[in-house]
Amino acid sequence: MNNPPPTTPAVDDAWWRSAVIYQVYIRSFADGDGDGTGDIAGLRSRLHYLAYLGVDAIWINPWYPSPLADGGYDVSDFREIHSTFGTLDEARKLIAEAHELGLRAILDIVPNHVSDQHAWFQEALAAAPGSPARERFIFREGRGEKGCEPPNDWHAAFGGPTWTRTPDGQWYLHLFAPEQPDLNWDNAEVRAEFESVLRFWFDLGVDGFRVDVAHGMVKDPALPDLGLPEFSVIAHEDNHPHWDRDGVHDIFRSWRAVADSYPDPRVFVAEAHVRPGRLPDYLRPDELHTAFNFDFLKCAWEADKLREVIDRTITDLARVGAPATWVLSNHDEVRHVTRYGRAHTGVTTPMRDQGHPTDLALGTRRARAAALLMLALPGGAYIYQGEELGLYEVEDLPESALQDPPWERSGHTVRGRDGCRVPLPWTGDTPPFGFGTFLSAAPWLPQPDDWKSYTAEANQADRTSMLQLYRSALRLRRTNPNLRGEEFRWLDSPPGTLLFERGTGLLCAVNLSDQPIPLPDAGSPLLASGPLDKAGLLPPDTTVLLHLD
Missing domain, CATH: 3.20.20.80 (Glycosidases)
Incomplete structure (x- = not known):
């Protein structure tokens, strides 16, 4: 080709x-x-x-x-x-x-x-203990009577032990789901x-x-x-x-x-x-x-x-x-x-x-x-x-829509990460909001x-x-030379706030307090995250970028 x-x-x-x-x-x-x-x-x-x-x-x-x-x-x-x-x-x-x-x-x-469906792991399952195919992964004998206990006490990210037993009696390591066998990086x-x-x-x-x-x-x-x-x-x-x-x-x-x-x-x-x-x-x-x-x-x-x-x-x-x-x-x-x-x-x-x-x-x-x-x-x-x-x-x-492994692995107590993975809304007033084609199946996770x-x-x-x-902030990053370099220094500011200078003459002020604060003197606002107070104050939970006059 x-x-x-x-x-x-x-x-x-x-x-x-x-x-x-x-x-x-x-x-x-x-x-x-x-x-x-x-x-x-x-x-x-x-x-x-x-x-x-x-x-x-x-x-x-x-x-x-x-x-x-x-x-x-x-x-x-x-x-x-x-x-x-x-x-x-x-x-x-x-x-x-x-x-x-x-x-x-x-x-x-x-x-x-x-994946446990990867050709390497399928080959390992078909091979004998101690074989080169198993050396690509982390297989071990179990503990206890007849090796019926996992090789150690590690816990997996999605719940349960980090070990799954194979039909021949060995165990393989997976820090995450059983369908995700860990590789042996000493190999x-x-x-x-x-x-x-x-x-x-x-x-x-x-x-x-x-x-x-x-x-x-x-x-x-x-x-x-x-x-x-x-x-x-x-x-x-x-x-x-x-x-x-x-x-x-x-x-x-x-x-x-x-x-x-x-x-x-x-x-x-x-x-x-x-x-x-x-x-x-x-x-x-x-x-x-x-x-x-x-x-x-x-x-x-x-x-x-x-x-x-x-x-x-x-x-x-x-x-x-x-x-x-x-x-x-x-x-x-x-x-x-x-x-x-x-x-x-x-x-x-x-x-x-x-x-x-x-x-x-x-x-x-x-x-x-x-x-x-x-x-x-x-x-x-x-x-x-x-x-x-x-x-x-x-x-x-x-609950019927949840697909993330922690949901099942936790016995339906941890809902997992599906809530931040819902398909994006693009256009229109009703689901699927332009996510798919004109005639399309419902999105794999439902949208509100x-x-x-x-x-x-x-x-x-x-x-x-x-x-x-x-868009405005990204445009400013590309066009303002003060934001393109790595120069950075803190300036004094009231409690509950952040104030720093980028380059020479660009200030960023963030008010994380619950009260308005005065804007820095001699600064012209370039972009703010929300409306600024007409009295020249920076409202709570607001950030502003200013150019020093």
Whole structure:
């Protein structure tokens, strides 16, 4: 097959240091063939929307063949496209079309585990204990009488033990669902396979990868007990047996060498849930380029806490020359419009912070202020699809519609992450709000009726909408030289507020208190997240960018 070489955006070796990247949860973005599930055709039809929004790149959640036991994070083939989403040829066209619009394309790679339907795991199940096929995974004998007990006491992310027994009596490790067996990264064949996968997609023009569970790929071969009552997403002590082990860094050095072998920059962003001070280890000059800032996402809407997270992020990453990134929502967490409308505005326990009373008007006002704050900070930023429309968490999905693994694994006590994955509303007054074709199946998750006020069409028609705020802020990032660099310094401000300068003469003021505060002297407002007080005061839960006269 002779394919033309993929086009690429204009080469800028440092584009990733300040890029704004839009996360596409492909099942829920846009449905191009009318089957009720988002796909490549739908994404291609909306690329102009993303280009006009003003983002620099798109990150696409897994689109590989998968039984979808965990929304595509159970991959059965890393070199193909799930038939529901399209074809490899359509993927090539998408990448080329994105590049023509100046958008880079970042994919998800899932190196900690594969699907239990992956050819390797099927081969392992058919092979004998101790065989090379089983060495690609983590198989162990059980404990207790006749090996009937799991090899250790680890807990899985979605509930239950991390071990499942095979018919021949051995057990295999899965930090997540049983359908997601963990790979053995001490195995040379595993390492070579993933380097080959990286090259496969880089050769097709992909600009980078988001690395799923980057902190969990290497395990202590002894597999010691943890002595904990439940799963924890991070290590709370040194030498944890499966989180944040030193061995991951050798893997990422080899991956960086693959990326650097291409003439134009190919980049990585890590999903690494680690303790404060540990993230820079992943971002050394010969390892990954950037990492998600979960401390910022999980931070409460409080000035002192936000300032501490921003300070620590910039200071820590400066030690290794890496840029900060900022993110407010993603496909694993309650949408921030909902979180910010609660009494407790931070994230405490993944997938469990839901069902609490929410003031959506308050949450929306704070979300607007947070978005402008995020886009004024130095470094890169991530926008989760729909946050630019002001979407909230859908917390009343019918139980019959819930598909996320925690729902079943928890005995129907944890509803999971479906509420932030509801398909986007594009046009019209009734579901499916233009998500699919004119004659299409119902979306794979139902949309609330009142999303008619949140469609892209409705946002477009309102000059004060969330979408218009995001477009204005992204336009300002591109055109104002003070926002393009990494210069940043705090200025004194009243309690409950944040005030900092970018470059020379651009100020960002955020009022997180419950009282209006005076605007800085000699500043002309450039953009505000909400109406400013006519008396020259900054209202509560409002952010403003000012140019110093």
